Amino acid sequence: MRDEGDVDLRHHGDAEVGPGLLDFAVNVRAGTPPAWLAERVAASLAGLAAYPDPRPARAAVARRHGRDPGGVLLTAGAAEAFVLLARVLRPRRAVVVHPQFTEPEAALRAAGHPVERVLLAPPRFALDPAAVPADADLVMVGNPTNPTSVLHPAAALAALARPGRVLVVDEAFADCVPGEPESLAGRADVPGLVVVRSLTKTWGLAGLRAGYLLADPDLVARLAAAQPLWSVSTPALAATEACCEPRALAEADAWARRLAADRAALARDLTAAGLHVTPGAAASFLLVRAEAGERLRHRLRERGVAVRRGDTFPGLGPDWLRVAVRDRRTALRLTRTLAELRLGSPRGDAAPR
Numbered sequence: 001m002r003d004e005g006d007v008d009l010r011h012h013g014d015a016e017v018g019p020g021l022l023d024f025a026v027n028v029r030a031g032t033p034p035a036w037l038a039e040r041v042a043a044s045l046a047g048l049a050a051y052p053d054p055r056p057a058r059a060a061v062a063r064r065h066g067r068d069p070g071g072v073l074l075t076a077g078a079a080e081a082f083v084l085l086a087r088v089l090r091p092r093r094a095v096v097v098h099p100q101f102t103e104p105e106a107a108l109r110a111a112g113h114p115v116e117r118v119l120l121a122p123p124r125f126a127l128d129p130a131a132v133p134a135d136a137d138l139v140m141v142g143n144p145t146n147p148t149s150v151l152h153p154a155a156a157l158a159a160l161a162r163p164g165r166v167l168v169v170d171e172a173f174a175d176c177v178p179g180e181p182e183s184l185a186g187r188a189d190v191p192g193l194v195v196v197r198s199l200t201k202t203w204g205l206a207g208l209r210a211g212y213l214l215a216d217p218d219l220v221a222r223l224a225a226a227q228p229l230w231s232v233s234t235p236a237l238a239a240t241e242a243c244c245e246p247r248a249l250a251e252a253d254a255w256a257r258r259l260a261a262d263r264a265a266l267a268r269d270l271t272a273a274g275l276h277v278t279p280g281a282a283a284s285f286l287l288v289r290a291e292a293g294e295r296l297r298h299r300l301r302e303r304g305v306a307v308r309r310g311d312t313f314p315g316l317g318p319d320w321l322r323v324a325v326r327d328r329r330t331a332l333r334l335t336r337t338l339a340e341l342r343l344g345s346p347r348g349d350a351a352p353r
């Protein structure tokens, strides 16, 4: 377990893309937001003179997950949820399970809390509930996890819950998984559970800032009291409501099924190119390890392909790269570039010197 702030927790994939680069670094679904959703957001602009009313969107989220509206807090993206949790909770022993998205730890540190890390081990990055100290009163974990793409069983996560502990499960990528079998979003019976969700990834709304958390109504009330008034804008509320409708859920599910096929094909291609693909991927990206991975990342970039560095995630090093799953045609441009690099290598390997 490590507790030092030794990596740049505030580095994100969007810093690695730019004009002329083919984007395999950012995890937002390509071609989003869909036109129908952009129209709903645009239509909401007619109501901008009024302050936002979160009630219809909160009710829609509650219906979608079978929860009581009092157990729903709408937030300006998952990022606001992490900040609210960090500012409101007073953990004596906060543990973040890594490698995972770094903002939960960054928010805890910014609020003045010491953070301990539990590092899951490659190649499978499996969650062992026993690795989390018994007296940790705040535990944060992602499912499926960014950047490993690993989906932990709901039972393993629920085994982390206990009275006196807040268990935060970041489900920003949960809708990548058809049917969401390991999601805890509908579980009001797990003590101390907070599920954080985001509209950013599947719906292409990073710029809108829309997400929510699901928790015990008492905790929701405490978090709501700390939230800036009208934090979630009218267009974000319109999007949240729209994305809970059956048509949106069906679209997300159909996409998740296509994603699974594209992901499997990409994993085969990357393995054939000599990269080690983390097994059990369930989200919209793959975590890979390559010999001389940092150099490979630079060489891909020189050839117009951006993949995300892995070394800013605690527990990983410069040989680790995160690759977004794209449609087959786009993915083939990556595998072709990898093949060219391999041919140009003096040793003929995937990570030429």
Ligand SMILES: Cc1ncc(COP(=O)(O)O)c(C=O)c1O
Binding pocket: 076, 077, 078, 079, 080, 101, 142, 145, 146, 170, 172, 173, 197, 198, 199, 200, 206, 210, 211
């Ligand atoms: C796992 C995970 N959770 C949360 C977020 C942030 O989501 P939002 O845009 O809703 O703040 C990200 C963004 O990269 C993420 O990867």
